[in-house]
Amino acid sequence: MRKSVVKMNEPKTLSQDLITYNAILSDYSLFSPILDKVVEDYEKLGLGALNAQVWDKIKYSNTDCLEREYLKTLNDQLDSAGIRSDSMRKINLKDWQLPLIELGNLIDQLHRVYVDKLNINRLRLDLTQISFIDGKFEISEETKTEILLGLTVSLNSPTERLIYERLIKTAKAMTDTYELAREIGFIDRSGWKDVKINYVNHLIKQTENGFEVDNNMLRWQLDVMQRNSQKII
Structure with a gap:
């Protein structure tokens, strides 16, 4: 029976902190309820379904990047409804930013998810490590590999x-x-x-x-x- 030959230039793994790795992945449960609400609130804006491109923008810059598109959508809806009067349009657009503010508050919650969990004395899952893939939030396989690599001594x-x-x-x-x-x-x-x-x-x-x-x-x-x-x- 032939023995497998290990090339000297191949990395040799000394240890992997799988306990911390699994704990980091479990942190997703802290984000999950808020992420579900993000999907709901975004779809209420009438800008279509949430996608990866939009998520990558709002998780870094809050909802400022959505204001122009959202206001245009509201004005288009008023046009379609035949509302031309400036006074009526002003009434209909009163507090138009509130849905964006509510969505922005959810993004803030995601960034502050560990505020009341200061006893977690280890590496933690970061919001930037959560992707939106095929219509759902998840930690991608690529990100999982990167996390594990950071916990591997080779x-x-x-x-x-x-x-x-x-x-x-x-x-x-x-x-x-x-x-x-x-x-x-x-x-x-x-x-x-x-x-x-x-x-x-x-x-x-x-x-x-x-x-x-x-x-x-x-x-x-x-x-x-x-x-x-x-x-x-």
Whole structure:
């Protein structure tokens, strides 16, 4: 049976924060009731069905972009009804902006959906990550991929893999050394938390069971190396 060959230039995934990923996707439920009302209020304007182009405009700029088109629609309706008198048109157009204001208030609510949920101490779903596709709101597959990628720690080159492998060996060696120190009574047996090591590099983190590579710090450090170096690793 042939073994699959992994190319050295292919990214190697170290970890994915699926808990945070699923929590971010679940944030959609906070937006959903308001989004349903947005569809209803928009359709009441008589500008047709909501579409992706309109949604992309109003979620950034509120409803200001709709004023001219909405006012034209109202005037066209008055023309069709044969209302020519300026005074009558003025009466019919009184408070014409109220439906837009109500729709704008919904957009404001969407931007403030986390105001009373300050205890959410993690990355959150952003309104800009919600798309309107085929007549309904959703988080697109492309956006889901981008979110997951942001929560993934990967090694992207042979050099990065080599650095990681050597750090793994270092972490293992340090764990073995301190385990031996505990066995001979050189270190207090009350636990790893009592061990203070000033010379441990920040790429190695201390855990209850020993040491391991800090994947997130490693990824950050590798990115810094890439930015500061003329040579691509």
